[in-house]
Amino acid sequence: MSSGPRCLVCAQPCLSPRLLPCLHSLCARCLRRLGPLGEPGRAAVTAAASRSVLCPVCDAEVALPPGGVGQLTPDYLALSRGGAAAGCDLCADGAAVRRCLTCEADLCLFCCQAHRRQKKTASHAVTELENSKDCSQAEKPCFCPSHPAERLRLFCEQCDQPVCRDCVVDGHRQHPYDFIGNVIHRHGDALRELLKSTQQRMGTLEGVLNQIDEVGSAVRGRMEAVAAEICLFASGYVKAIEEHRDRLLKQLEDLKVQKENLLHLRKAQLQQLLLDMRTGVDFTERLLTSGSDLEILITKGVVASRLAKLNSVAYNTHPSVEDRIQFFPQERAGQCRGYELFGTILNKVVDPARCTLLGEDLHSTRQNQLTGFTLLCSDTTGEQMGRGGETVQVTITHKDKRDCAVKPTVCDNGDGTYHISYSPEEPGLYAVCVYVKGQHVKVGTKAVATDTKVILAAPTGHAVDK
Structure with missing residues (x-):
């Protein structure tokens, strides 16, 4: 079990991993420690009241579902990669140590003891989890969190979530529903289209980042040209003019740093957006290629929300900064050492x-x-x-x-x-x-x-x- 995926925060084997809206997966231990806006040492119930937390991986502020961190979507894809520390299928809290071959469910020690005490399940065959011959998450059925004895076989179109037969009779009675196998193609195709759109925007974003490098080079070239002009103008004077030249060069260097810092800031923002997009695309690709139909339907809501949010971020496809920096050699610049000086840098922009x-x-x-x-x-x-x-x-x-x-x-x-x-x-x-x-x-x-x-x-x- 230790060879499977590990939590990105604590680096321990993932136990009941759940997805944050930014598509980063955290284990149950880290979720319990997650406080308001990512503050450690606060109870998860406080985080549920705040309705938003900071992801400890990407530092993004993400909104929680109404029920708090406990209602986050389980990361079935992480469990399906094999070797992950699976959680109990009944309580979804403890680590699974045994498997009921009759129910095809993984059980923690407490639920295993309760399983044997109930008349309905006392005769079920239970074995150690490592002795089970078929522990594949892709083939293992998923049970309804509201009706643990029922498998998730149906999909409620109105609520946009998988449900069991008892759910249909209970809270989804008037809702349109269908079998998962009948709806997976439509929902999977919609997710693929969203993935394609995100991939295209990634290409555009990479092009914009390249343009920022080109704009930065052009700004630096312009700065160097103005510096050469200033040096040529000031070369005919002695100390007073040399001091004036040094002041002009310092002023120009400050402008250069200011504008390069602005470009660096824009570049960093776009790089972060690209990183977030890559995270979303990588996860979605793994979900669509490695996940089962049920896993896609369970996870597609949070994935589609994340990709749509990333796609809605606006950015300028032609980044630039104001480069109207000019040197006016005939402008009066005051006196230095008793000499009348000329030459100023103008960087004014009309507003x-x-x-x-x-x-x-x-x-x-x-x-x-x-x-x-x-x-x-x-x-x-x-x-x-x-x-x-x-x-x-x-x-x-x-x-x-x-x-x-x-x-x-x-x-x-x-x-x-x-x-x-x-x-x-x-x-x-x-x-x-x-x-x-x-x-x-x-x-x-x-x-x-x-x-x-x-x-x-x-x-x-x-x-x-x-």
């Missing part, structure tokens, strides 16, 4: 959420009169960009006449501000939308809405009340 629109003409104007307002672009810290070059798009349309649009003019002032001018030809209500990098810009003062700005236009010489 559309922090850009604002300013000007009273956002709200009213006159027909055929040229007017306008100002767009102020800021970075992620709320500081004005201080330079132009951003992609700004403006649309102005009549609210009642869709074919009546005003063509605005956008003037880049080169300091992070843009002047938008327009002249409405028709009176009425207009909608103005301003986009920076394809995202809506909010109004700074007297805002009407986040993504829609209202203008009131009237015939020449007549203003309209708001």
Whole structure:
């Protein structure tokens, strides 16, 4: 028995192994020690109340069934690989030491004694477990946990679980059911399709991880190019310029570390997702190739839930980081040792959420009169960009006449501000939308809405009340 599968946590032979929703199998001893969110030394009943634990193998937070760890799906696949320390088929708690040849059930010492005291089973032939000639889990019948004397031969379609004849009469009376042999093909095929989809996503995920390595190489190459440019610029100066150069290189190195750390974090997250997928795929493949029909049906619920959850995780298939790092040799950089210094590194990125629109003409104007307002672009810290070059798009349309649009003019002032001018030809209500990098810009003062700005236009010489 010691040559069989061992628990991934305690490394001891698996005793009554059960599956966590992440598809890692734990023995009964480790399950009893599993506390809330994986805390050791707490009773399993406390874990049942918390409804979630941390898997001690992959550190994933997994939800427990309503009954707690005791209601986790048994890992029949681990037992079927041979040599595993099987649990008692009646109490599912103690280790099996004997086998009833009449019932074809493995019994712990306590249940064996009870088996012999009952009139109904007193005449059954019981032998030592190691003397049993046929202990194969694939051939050994599984008994109903609610009716230990009945074998699981039927499958309840409504409850999506194997049941026995007494279950059908008792709690599943009005539920549609069928024999396991009649439904295994349909459920097995569905699980195979889910497996195929997960395998395809694994291939895509591996490709994304390769792209991250390529992006990291490109970022490092860009950093090296900027460093060479900085060194070339600073080579003509003496100590003051050399100190300035060193400061610039340190600043650039900090940016490099920052961006590489971001890439490393994304890579680690995707690697963990890939590892979880591999675990799910490996287990599912073993289940479909080595498990019996009953084992597939018993386990397929937790397996399908895990694979579906992994498949629902979203990730960017084109990973990148902001690489708009530029060196401006003509920018003033203050003084050092009495010398006026030039050359700065700019890493500002415009944040559309922090850009604002300013000007009273956002709200009213006159027909055929040229007017306008100002767009102020800021970075992620709320500081004005201080330079132009951003992609700004403006649309102005009549609210009642869709074919009546005003063509605005956008003037880049080169300091992070843009002047938008327009002249409405028709009176009425207009909608103005301003986009920076394809995202809506909010109004700074007297805002009407986040993504829609209202203008009131009237015939020449007549203003309209708001």
